[in-house]
Amino acid sequence: MRLCYKTYKNNESPKKALVFIHGWGGNKNSFSPFVSRLKFNTHIEWFLPEAPYDLNDHKIDGIKSTPSKKSWTFKKQDNQWETEEPMKMLDNFFSQEIFNCYKSENVFVFGFSQGAAICYEHIMGMDVKFGGIFPIAGFFFEKTSRKKVSIRNRQTPIIIGHGINDLIVPIEKSEEAYRKLVGENANVTIEKYNGGHKINMKYIKKIIRMIDE
Numbered sequence: 001m002r003l004c005y006k007t008y009k010n011n012e013s014p015k016k017a018l019v020f021i022h023g024w025g026g027n028k029n030s031f032s033p034f035v036s037r038l039k040f041n042t043h044i045e046w047f048l049p050e051a052p053y054d055l056n057d058h059k060i061d062g063i064k065s066t067p068s069k070k071s072w073t074f075k076k077q078d079n080q081w082e083t084e085e086p087m088k089m090l091d092n093f094f095s096q097e098i099f100n101c102y103k104s105e106n107v108f109v110f111g112f113s114q115g116a117a118i119c120y121e122h123i124m125g126m127d128v129k130f131g132g133i134f135p136i137a138g139f140f141f142e143k144t145s146r147k148k149v150s151i152r153n154r155q156t157p158i159i160i161g162h163g164i165n166d167l168i169v170p171i172e173k174s175e176e177a178y179r180k181l182v183g184e185n186a187n188v189t190i191e192k193y194n195g196g197h198k199i200n201m202k203y204i205k206k207i208i209r210m211i212d213e
Helices: 032-037 084-098 114-121 171-183 201-212
Strands: 005-009 016-021 044-049 107-112 132-136 158-163 188-193
Touching (some): 005 032, 016 084, 016 114, 032 044, 107 114, 107 201, 114 132, 132 201, 158 171, 158 201, 171 188, 188 201
Parallel strands (some): 016 044, 107 132, 132 158, 158 188
Antiparallel strands (some): 005 044
C-alpha cells in the first residue's frame, strides 16, 4: 500500500522539500491552505502525505468518523498500537517520492500532534541526515529507553513547538521529549508559545528563516 499525498511548490525548480505530517483525524488536505500561504525566499516544494487508516475502519478508541479522517496507527486485537506497518509505508514514501528528487539534507519534516509523534518515533531515527525536523504539539507513543535520534541526525536542527495552554496534548509531553533528546546530545531546542493545540506563526517564521538560509 502506497501513501496518498498532495504537493504544492512555489517555483518550477524547487531546491528544498518540506514534508508536513498531519495529526490524528487529519488528511492530506488538512494543512494545504496553511502551507500554501507561507512565504519562502528559497524555492520549495511541499509534500503532504496522508495517513493510511480511516478512523471508521479501525474504530480507534470507539470513535466513529468519516473516511476523510485518518490516523497513522490503530489499536490491534492485542490492544497494542500498530506502528511497524505505517513506518514502512513512510519509508517507501520518502525513498520513492522524496529522496529520488532531493538530497536528504535539503528535506525538512514538520509534524503536528500525532504527526509530531511520528517525527519522534521514526523520522529522527532514520539513517539519513535531514535538513531539519520540527515536531509541533507532539508526544511519545510509549516510554522507552530506546534512542530516538540516529547518529546521522545528531546535528540536525530539531525545533520543538508547543502551546502552553494546550488542553489536548499537554505541554509536558514536549518538555519530556526535549529532555530525552538533550540526553541523547541532539541539536534540539524547544519553543513555548501562548495558545492551545495549534501552530504558532512566530514559531513557523523562525523555521522559515532557517530554511531560507
